[in-house]
Amino acid sequence: MLPLLRGFIKEDLGAGDLTASLLAGRTCTGHYTLKTAGIVAGQQLPSLIYQLLGNDATYAPAVQDGETVAAGTSLGTASGNMATILAAERLSLNLMQRMSGIATATRTAVNTLADDHTQILDTRKTAPGLRLFDKYAVRCGGGLNHRMGLYDMAMLKDNHWHAVGSLTAAVKQLRTVLGPAKKIEVEVETEAELRAAIAAQVDIIMFDNQLPAVVKDWQKRVPATIQTEISGGITLNNLHDYAGTGADFLSLGYLTNRVNNLDIGFDLA
Template structure:
C-alpha cells in the first residue's frame, strides 16, 4: 500500500506553518539561487519517506525537485545517496529539517520492523503495529511499518472494534458485549476480543468473534490455546514482547503478532543533507 498522499498533504501544510511561521528570515539571502544537494544515509537501514522532499517542495512553491535514488522499503548500506534535490536553494533549505525529521523517524521505524520480521522468522505469523503512534504522525508511522515488511493493525478506533476487559465489564459479560456490538455494527466491521484466561478464551470462541488476541501470554500458553480456536477465527499475540523474546513465539500458529515498540520507542535512522 503506497503512502496516502491525500492524507499527508494537510499534515505537511501544518508542519510548514509550524516551522516557517510568517516566513524564513534567512530566505532573502538565498531566493533565486540555484542549488543541488543530496540526502545521504549515514547508518545502514531500511528506507521510508522518499516522497516527502518532493511533496514539501511542491507545497513551498514548486520550484525545486527531488529525485530518489533508492525506493522505500529497500535496505541499504551506510554512505548510500538516497536522493538528489535540485532547484531554488531557499525552497530546498526550508524543507531540509522537516523532511529529515520525518524521513529519519520513518526509516527508523522501517528498520526496526524489518529487524522484527527477520528475528521472528515465521512464514505464517505476520508482524503488526499498534495504535501506539505519535499523535499527528500515525499515517507516517504506519506507512513506515509497511516499508519494513510489517502490516498495519487498525488505523484508529473506527475501522475495527476491539473489546477489552473494561468494555465487557461495563456491559456485564464478554458474550453480552459481543452480541450488542454485532447488533449495532452488523457484519461489515470485524470484532476482536482480548483474552487473558482460559474462560475468556472459550467465551470468545463461543461468541464467534473475528479475531482473538492472546494478551500477555507466554509462548507455551499460546501453543496450548491456538489449536482450540476454529480456523475461521484469526488469532493475534500481543503484550510485552521484545526483540529478545520474539523468537520464542515462532511456530505458535498464530496469524499475527503485534508490537508496540515499533512506533513508541523509535530510534531515528541517521540521514543527512548536504549541498554540493
C-alpha cells in the same frame, strides 16, 4: 498526507523563513545521504514538501522505499530554488529519519521472528499527527497495519466488556449495532475468556500477555474461522520464542512508540 504536511510546514515556517532573504534568486543541488545502514522510508516526502512550498525544486530518489541501504549511500538529489530546499531540509529529515527507523525496526522484527505464517503488526501507539507516516513505514519494513483508528475495527478489552457485564453480552451488543461489515476483536487473558470469545464467534482473538507455550496451547482450541493475534510483553529479545505458535498475527507497540531514528543528512553539492 498533504494536509498533514501543510500543518507541519506552518509549525516550522510560521510567517516565513527569516533567513530566506539571503538566498533570493539562488539555485542549488544537494544530496540526502544515509549515515547509518538500514531500511529507507519516506522517499516521496522531499518532493511533496517542495510542492507545497512553491513547486520550484525537485527531488530525484536514488533508492526506493523498503530497500536495504548501506551507510554512506546517497538516497537522492535535490535541485532548484535554494530557499525552498533549505526550508524543507529539517522537516523532510525529521520525517524520513523517523520513518526509516521504524522501517528498520520492523524488518529486524520480521527477520527475528522468522515465521512464514505469523505476520508482524503495528499498533495505535503512534505519535499524534504521525500515524499515517508511522504505519506506512511499518509496511516499508515488511509489517502489516493493524487498525488505523477506533473507527475501522472494534476491539473489546476488559474495560469495555466489564462495563456491559460480560464478554458475551458485549459481543452480542456490538454485533447488533455494527452488523457483519465491521470486524470484532476480543482481548483474552484467561481460559474462561478464551472459551467465551470462541463461543461468541468473534473475528479475531488477541492472546494478551501470554507465554509462547500458552499461546500454542490456546491456538489449538481456536477454530479456523477465527484469526488470532499475540500481543503484550514482547521484545526483540523474546520475539523468536513465539515462532511456530500458529497465531496469525503478532503486534508490537515498540515499533512506533520507541523509535530509534536512522541517521540521514543533507548537504549541498
